[in-house]
Amino acid sequence: MLESIPPREEDKILRLMKLFADDPRVGKIDLGVGVYHDADGRTPIFSAVKQAEQRLIETQESKGYVGLAGDPAFHRAMAGLVLGDLAETMPFAACGTPGGTGAVRQGFELMKLAGNPQRRIWLPDPSWINHGSILDTLGIPRADYRYYDAETGGVDADGMLADLAKAAPGDVVLLHGCCHNPTGADMKAQDWAALTKLLAERGLTPFVDLAYQGFGDGVEADVSGLRTMVAALPETIITVSASKNFGLYRERVGCVLAPCADPKARDMTHAALAWLNRQNYAFPPDHGARVVTTILTDTGLRADWQDELDGMRARMKENRTALAGELRRLTGSDRFGFLQSHKGMFTVLGLSTEQVLTLRKEHGLYMVEDSRINLAGLTDATIPPAAEAIAAVL
Numbered sequence: 001m002l003e004s005i006p007p008r009e010e011d012k013i014l015r016l017m018k019l020f021a022d023d024p025r026v027g028k029i030d031l032g033v034g035v036y037h038d039a040d041g042r043t044p045i046f047s048a049v050k051q052a053e054q055r056l057i058e059t060q061e062s063k064g065y066v067g068l069a070g071d072p073a074f075h076r077a078m079a080g081l082v083l084g085d086l087a088e089t090m091p092f093a094a095c096g097t098p099g100g101t102g103a104v105r106q107g108f109e110l111m112k113l114a115g116n117p118q119r120r121i122w123l124p125d126p127s128w129i130n131h132g133s134i135l136d137t138l139g140i141p142r143a144d145y146r147y148y149d150a151e152t153g154g155v156d157a158d159g160m161l162a163d164l165a166k167a168a169p170g171d172v173v174l175l176h177g178c179c180h181n182p183t184g185a186d187m188k189a190q191d192w193a194a195l196t197k198l199l200a201e202r203g204l205t206p207f208v209d210l211a212y213q214g215f216g217d218g219v220e221a222d223v224s225g226l227r228t229m230v231a232a233l234p235e236t237i238i239t240v241s242a243s244k245n246f247g248l249y250r251e252r253v254g255c256v257l258a259p260c261a262d263p264k265a266r267d268m269t270h271a272a273l274a275w276l277n278r279q280n281y282a283f284p285p286d287h288g289a290r291v292v293t294t295i296l297t298d299t300g301l302r303a304d305w306q307d308e309l310d311g312m313r314a315r316m317k318e319n320r321t322a323l324a325g326e327l328r329r330l331t332g333s334d335r336f337g338f339l340q341s342h343k344g345m346f347t348v349l350g351l352s353t354e355q356v357l358t359l360r361k362e363h364g365l366y367m368v369e370d371s372r373i374n375l376a377g378l379t380d381a382t383i384p385p386a387a388e389a390i391a392a393v394l
């Protein structure tokens with residue numbers, strides 16, 4: 001039986017990681033993988049995480065099962081972080097998941113449970129590659145809406161609204177909460193407002209994937225658009241990852257939050273999410289979720305975490321400014337000026353696949369084939385050679 005399983009295409013990023021690891025050149029630069037690196041090229045463990053883990057080791061008395069939806073204290077802590085005061089005033093359903101990917105999967109499955117096999121989900125063009133592939137695996141119909149304007153390096157707000165005006169009532173619209181992956185181009189406050197109006201008029205449900213809160217402009221600023229939308233609409237599905245902003249990648253910490261119209265809808269959604277967890281893996285991972293809860297509910301640890309996160313964001317911004325400056329100097333143009341208006345860890349440079357492959361082969365500069373780069377992969381020492389390589393292939 002097993003030999004009849006058709007081969008699957010290898011994950012592009014994992015393949016890129018392998019190519020990079022196998023490259024013997026000393027000056028090679030990895031801007032491919034989507035993980036934060038500090039100035040020494042390490043993916044550090046937050047000091048607040050270390051302290052919270054230590055506390056857990058000293059105080060935790062059992063590793064017995066927790067509820068199917070995970071720990072309610074974790075739900076409350078994450079809802080407070082993402083929704084702010086709305087978490088106190090709006091009923092919301094929640095469940096813990098293995099990372100943000102697990103949350104995305106459970107969120108899509110939740111949509112499926114709501115019936116209507118014709119219901120489509122609209123994805124921004126482009127989007128995180130796993131959105132489309134998980135939807136295809138689940139057999140959920142999807143459509144694309146215009147999102148990125150390569151000419152301006154910003155969001156094509158008119159195109160987005162025009163495409164979504166064609167969505168059928170009941171359809172779902174996927175949005176990136178902040179720090180759009182892969183482009184780095186985020187919606188402005190007025191775009192969130194216009195979109196909220198359209199969703200309300202056409203009876204569309206937002207599905208917001210939030211994987212980088214705190215990486216753009218700040219923990220609060222990064223969710224202000226999302227909060228306006230949640231407050232104005234009867235229901236929203238939010239999928240959250242703690243991989244990046246708590247550096248807990250391998251612990252698999254995520255959750256689904258679903259603000260609902262009333263307590264009855266909340267109870268039914270909560271039961272459905274717990275049931276989905278049961279079908280897929282029963283109980284969600286607990287250790288990382290408990291670490292996050294410990295940090296968010298302790299004033300000192302929370303301040304420590306926020307400081308470290310602020311430092312990471314500042315470093316990524318400095319790298320953006322420095323790379324944009326080098327490219328301006330080398331090309332004599334503002335062609336890459338958009339680097340500075342983009343948010344978070346990524347930017348799509350707008351290079352062709354051929355240029356990307358030349359950068360890899362001739363300059364040892366690695367990026368994803370759509371020319372997405374990870375700004376955290378750069379250091380003071382690698383910014384000048386990276387910029388020179390990019391300028392050389394133009």
Ligand SMILES: Cc1ncc(COP(=O)(O)O)c(C=O)c1O
Nearest residue numbers: 099100101128181209211241243
């Ligand atoms: C847009 C987006 N959503 C979700 C995730 C999920 O991350 P994880 O499963 O590692 O928590 C990622 C990670 O790259 C992402 O970029």
